[in-house]
Amino acid sequence: MEIDKIPQWILALEQEDATFLKNFVLKSGSLKEIAKIYGVTYPTVRLRLDKLIQKIEVSDQKEEEPFTTFVKGLAVDSRIDLETAKIIIEKYKSEKEK
Numbered sequence: 584m585e586i587d588k589i590p591q592w593i594l595a596l597e598q599e600d601a602t603f604l605k606n607f608v609l610k611s612g613s614l615k616e617i618a619k620i621y622g623v624t625y626p627t628v629r630l631r632l633d634k635l636i637q638k639i640e641v642s643d644q645k646e647e648e649p650f651t652t653f654v655k656g657l658a659v660d661s662r663i664d665l666e667t668a669k670i671i672i673e674k675y676k677s678e679k680e681k
Contacts, residue, residue, distance in 0.1 A: 591642060591643070592639045592642040592643050595638070595642040596638070600635055600638065603617075603631060603632075603635060604635065606620055607632070614628045614629060614632065634659060634660075634661075637659040638656070638659050638660075641655045641656055641659055650675060651672055651675065651676075654668050654671050654672055654675075655668060655672075
């Protein structure tokens with residue numbers, strides 16, 4: 584596959600996320616097997632997968648403004664909580680409309 588044909592969401596993955604995704608595919612999507620590999624519980628793996636899904640969704644939303652995508656990314660990475668992200672985005676949108 585040519586580099587310019589690789590989807591942006593794949594290019595946006597951090598190395599540890601790409602490794603997790605690779606292991607997930609190699610283990611046929613078995614979260615129990617992934618939990619064994621990482622030495623963690625099933626709920627921990629489920630949470631990690633959910634966060635990876637959110638990262639992909641955020642990266643895939645090209646129509647959004649970079650600032651909004653950035654704030655959502657902070658929430659996905661647990662750097663800020665979801666409610667704070669919503670408040671910041673709403674404030675940004677209301678200021679932009681003025």
